[in-house]
Amino acid sequence: MPSFRVATPDHSYSAIVERDVIRHIAQHLPKQTGKVFVISTEEVWRYQGEVLARGLEGIAHEVLYLPGGEDQKRMAPLEKLADEMVQRGADRTSMVVAFGGGIVNDMAGFLAAIFMRGIPVVQVPTTLLAQVDAAIGGKTGVNLVSGKNLVGSFHQPLAVLIDPSVLETLPDREYRSGLYEIIKAGIIREPELFEYLARHSEDVLNRKPEAVDRIIAESVRMKAEVVSSDEREGDLRRILNFGHTFGHALEAETSYTRFLHGEAVEWGMRAAVYLSQLTGHLSAEDAVEILETLQLYGPIPPLDGLSAANLFARLVHDKKTVRGKVHFILAVKIGEVTVVSGIDDRLVREAIDSALV
Ligand SMILES: NC(=O)c1ccc[n+]([C@@H]2O[C@H](COP(=O)([O-])OP(=O)(O)OC[C@H]3O[C@@H](n4cnc5c(N)ncnc54)[C@H](O)[C@@H]3O)[C@@H](O)[C@H]2O)c1
Numbered sequence: 001m002p003s004f005r006v007a008t009p010d011h012s013y014s015a016i017v018e019r020d021v022i023r024h025i026a027q028h029l030p031k032q033t034g035k036v037f038v039i040s041t042e043e044v045w046r047y048q049g050e051v052l053a054r055g056l057e058g059i060a061h062e063v064l065y066l067p068g069g070e071d072q073k074r075m076a077p078l079e080k081l082a083d084e085m086v087q088r089g090a091d092r093t094s095m096v097v098a099f100g101g102g103i104v105n106d107m108a109g110f111l112a113a114i115f116m117r118g119i120p121v122v123q124v125p126t127t128l129l130a131q132v133d134a135a136i137g138g139k140t141g142v143n144l145v146s147g148k149n150l151v152g153s154f155h156q157p158l159a160v161l162i163d164p165s166v167l168e169t170l171p172d173r174e175y176r177s178g179l180y181e182i183i184k185a186g187i188i189r190e191p192e193l194f195e196y197l198a199r200h201s202e203d204v205l206n207r208k209p210e211a212v213d214r215i216i217a218e219s220v221r222m223k224a225e226v227v228s229s230d231e232r233e234g235d236l237r238r239i240l241n242f243g244h245t246f247g248h249a250l251e252a253e254t255s256y257t258r259f260l261h262g263e264a265v266e267w268g269m270r271a272a273v274y275l276s277q278l279t280g281h282l283s284a285e286d287a288v289e290i291l292e293t294l295q296l297y298g299p300i301p302p303l304d305g306l307s308a309a310n311l312f313a314r315l316v317h318d319k320k321t322v323r324g325k326v327h328f329i330l331a332v333k334i335g336e337v338t339v340v341s342g343i344d345d346r347l348v349r350e351a352i353d354s355a356l357v
């Protein structure tokens with residue numbers, strides 16, 4: 001059973017990657033706990049609730065639902081849910097189990113962070129993206145009208161329980177969206193993982209259990225290591241944003257409706273690869289290898305009608321802009337990236353143009 005330690009200044013916890021771990025969830029919950037509040041969505045519960053409910057037999061618990069969907073990732077549903085929790089007997093000894101994709105992990109995690117000034121949460125991610133990314137690292141929050149994830153808190157979970165078998169019901173597009181974040185993990189820090197993805201795309205795309213379990217475990221290990229040495233947004237954690245500066249611009253430009261997060265990151269990684277090459281950081285050979293590997297897992301929806309000028313303007317306004325300068329994560333080789341600022345606008349525009357073709 002691969003188990004990875006996430007050590008932050010607040011506390012340390014395990015991210016466990018194990019098939020069927022949700023059947024045995026009871027073993028991973030603290031013995032001395034009050035009522036357990038499972039927070040999910042009706043959709044996730046329909047697909048995967050039965051298995052979790054069986055795992056919780058004999059433990060006092062309630063299941064509550066969030067609406068789901070990026071447009072519902074807001075404060076209002078959380079306030080409603082907090083009231084529901086109180087009505088059903090929640091108190092300071094209660095605990096949250098966040099059971100769903102990244103939206104549920106972020107929202108339920110944030111609710112746990114602020115409910116009665118903070119109660120524990122166990123993260124049980126059910127999408128590939130959430131298993132390798134959103135559920136690990138303690139970032140929680142919701143969107144504002146003004147932008148994504150603008151209200152939130154760091155709230156590290158008691159544990160992250162990652163059960164690859166829940167992915168069997170995940171739609172193909174969602175699955176591939178998560179795969180792009182795994183390719184990202186390979187590019188930024190894990191050359192062997194990248195190699196594996198480049199060579200075994202068929203097994204990975206067919207969700208062969210050994211392949212799925214392996215790439216999840218490697219990505220979780222990577223994220224656990226990065227978060228452990230750098231809980232907040234320091235230089236190391238910043239490498240996780242490879243492809244995201246461009247990707248966020250694409251998501252915003254298309255109002256978060258046309259591309260899934262991982263798909264936007266796929267496009268963003270292509271732009272980042274072009275920029276890495278244009279600035280002399282990355283060899284043509286490595287650039288081609290990355291672009292070809294991304295293609296194996298594509299395509300993403302068409303990029304028709306997108307304006308390079310608009311994307312560039314979005315990018316300059318990205319919230320990760322530090323003191324007026326945009327910081328780019330550029331690839332140096334497969335398995336290594338570097339943070340660079342002060343890049344000529346002309347080159348950034350050129351990279352966007354190339355990625356739009
Ligand atoms: N906190 C972080 O560090 C972090 C990192 C990355 C992303 N995020 C956040 O994650 C969110 C995106 O997460 P997501 O991509 O998981 O989207 P999501 O939570 O919307 O889930 C995607 C879809 O998959 C369905 N689904 C979930 N599990 C399923 C299963 N096992 N079987 C069938 N269907 C299932 C959901 O109902 C939903 O329709 C964004 O809001 C993003 O901001 C947070």
Ligand SMILES: [Zn+2]
Nearest residue numbers: 133181261265
């Ligand atoms: Zn991401």
